[in-house]
Amino acid sequence: MxxxxxxxxxxxxxxxxxxxxxxxxxxxxxxxxxAAVKARLREVQGxxxxxEEPSVWLPLEAELLEVNYIGxxxxxxxxxxxxxxxxxxxxxxxxxxxxxxxxxxxxxEGLAVPVPRPAGLLxxxxxxxxxxxxxxxxxxxxxxVLLVSGSSDLEELETQYRxxxxxxxxxxxxxxxxxxxxxPRVQMPDPTPHRxxxxxxxxxxxxxxQER
Amino acid sequence: MNxxxxxxxxRMRERALIRSWEYRQRNYAxxxxxxxxxxxxxxxxxxxxxxxxxxxxQSDGRVPLPIGREFAPPIRVxxxxxxxxxxxxxxxxxxxxxxxxxxxxxxxALIAHE
Numbered sequence: 001m002x003x004x005x006x007x008x009x010x011x012x013x014x015x016x017x018x019x020x021x022x023x024x025x026x027x028x029x030x031x032x033x034x035a036a037v038k039a040r041l042r043e044v045q046g047x048x049x050x051x052e053e054p055s056v057w058l059p060l061e062a063e064l065l066e067v068n069y070i071g072x073x074x075x076x077x078x079x080x081x082x083x084x085x086x087x088x089x090x091x092x093x094x095x096x097x098x099x100x101x102x103x104x105x106x107x108x109e110g111l112a113v114p115v116p117r118p119a120g121l122l123x124x125x126x127x128x129x130x131x132x133x134x135x136x137x138x139x140x141x142x143x144x145v146l147l148v149s150g151s152s153d154l155e156e157l158e159t160q161y162r163x164x165x166x167x168x169x170x171x172x173x174x175x176x177x178x179x180x181x182x183x184p185r186v187q188m189p190d191p192t193p194h195r196x197x198x199x200x201x202x203x204x205x206x207x208x209x210q211e212r
Numbered sequence: 213m214n215x216x217x218x219x220x221x222x223r224m225r226e227r228a229l230i231r232s233w234e235y236r237q238r239n240y241a242x243x244x245x246x247x248x249x250x251x252x253x254x255x256x257x258x259x260x261x262x263x264x265x266x267x268x269x270q271s272d273g274r275v276p277l278p279i280g281r282e283f284a285p286p287i288r289v290x291x292x293x294x295x296x297x298x299x300x301x302x303x304x305x306x307x308x309x310x311x312x313x314x315x316x317x318x319x320x321a322l323i324a325h326e
Contacts, residue, residue: 053216081224083217090214092221095228129227167235177249181309195308196325199253 001114003028003070003100005137007121008144010106010113019144019188024056024066028097028116030074031084037069038089055091072097096124099160118149119156126175127168139179140188146197147189154201162208169209176202244282251279251289255308255322262302266290266319269300280320288319297321 002010004026009019029037046064047057057067071084071093079098084091103117122145128138149157161169180198184190191198237243252258261269266288270276274296280287297303300321306314314320 054214055217080228081221083214083221085214090217092217129224129231167232170235170238171231174246174249177246177253180253181249183307183309183311192307195253196256199325202250202253 001028001072001100001102001116002026003072003097003116003121004068005125005141007115008141008148010108010115011118011145011148019141024068026068026070028070028072028100029089029091031071031091031093032074034071034084034086034089034091038086041089055089070094070097072100074098096127099124099127117156118145118153119160121145122149122153122157123160123164123172126172126179128175129171135178136182136185137188139175139182140185140191142175143179143189143191143194143198146201147194154204158204158208161205169205173202173205176205241282244279247279247282249310251277251291251322252308252310254324255291256325257323258306258308258314259297259300259303259321259323260306260313260317261290261300261304261319261321263319265300265302269296269321285318287317290319290321292321292323294323297323 002025004024005019006025012018041057044057046060047067048060050056050058055069057069059066069089069091071091073079073093073095075098079095081095082093084093099120100116101120103115105112105114107113122142125138125142125145128135128142130138161172164172176198179191180195180202182191184192234242238246266276269290269292270288274290274292276288276290280289303321306317308314
């Protein structure tokens with residue numbers, strides 16, 4: 001499943017990819033599918049494994065993207081991030097990727113591209129623990145996902161939010177508040193015209209808190 | 213063992229520890245920044261006003277939001293309607309973001325989203 005900041009690019013009409021978020025592509029590998037992915041990787045052409053970081057595959061041709069394989073738990077609560085050791089494909093298993101749920105695959109030039117459902121990706125990005133430019137970009141990706149989300153996605157977001165620990169619920173709201181106050185960046189969605197939308201989402205999440 | 217991946221995990225766990233500490237501190241001084249950001253989320257507009265206009269608002273019964281007293285020096289933050297703001301002749305609009313101009317203001321008037 002494509003898991004990183006390239007997802008909103010792919011979710012744009014005709015996968016127009018207008019956002020400049022990163023120059024690599026994150027592919028989330030469910031830990032229980034690790035062996036199968038590893039086997040398929042041996043058939044991949046045009047990429048070679050990075051010696052410094054073997055979960056990263058580098059392009060051999062200029063028009064290809066670098067691919068970063070990351071691990072995800074598909075069951076249970078977000079746990080601690082850890083390294084899945086493997087001599088061929090070690091993976092950094094990110095705790096919050098367990099929030100991702102498979103969405104409807106995109107059909108791009110005949111290729112079925114698996115992407116996550118918006119709700120989980122939105123939550124995962126709001127929960128960014130990075131600071132500075134990278135953290136801001138994570139939050140702007142969350143905005144990009146929010147802008148392609150429908151009412152059913154927001155209901156799903158609320159359901160997933162209810163299932164988080166109090167600490168992660170607070171971190172979600174904290175991320176949302178920071179997003180609302182970010183300044184515009186070139187070729188990223190500008191929060192300014194969407195601040196009322198963000199305020200409504202904040203109120204919705206706070207209602208959950210009052211109901212608890 | 214892949215050292216690069218383990219180093220990244222170590223840094224992420226450090227950030228997770230900091231996040232946990234910030235969560236535990238949320239109702240204390242450390243949480244003031246979140247509370248300040250939170251009131252700004254609801255603001256469609258932010259205006260800087262001078263001391264005289266702020267004094268006049270208070271004498272007219274407008275109570276500054278408690279968050280402003282958590283900072284030193286304190287910031288008087290008023291939540292106003294557009295009609296109430298119109299009486300503040302010193303008003304100067306500022307972007308609703310954590311920029312130097314807004315953070316240096318001693319008196320702020322906010323207009324909520326409709």
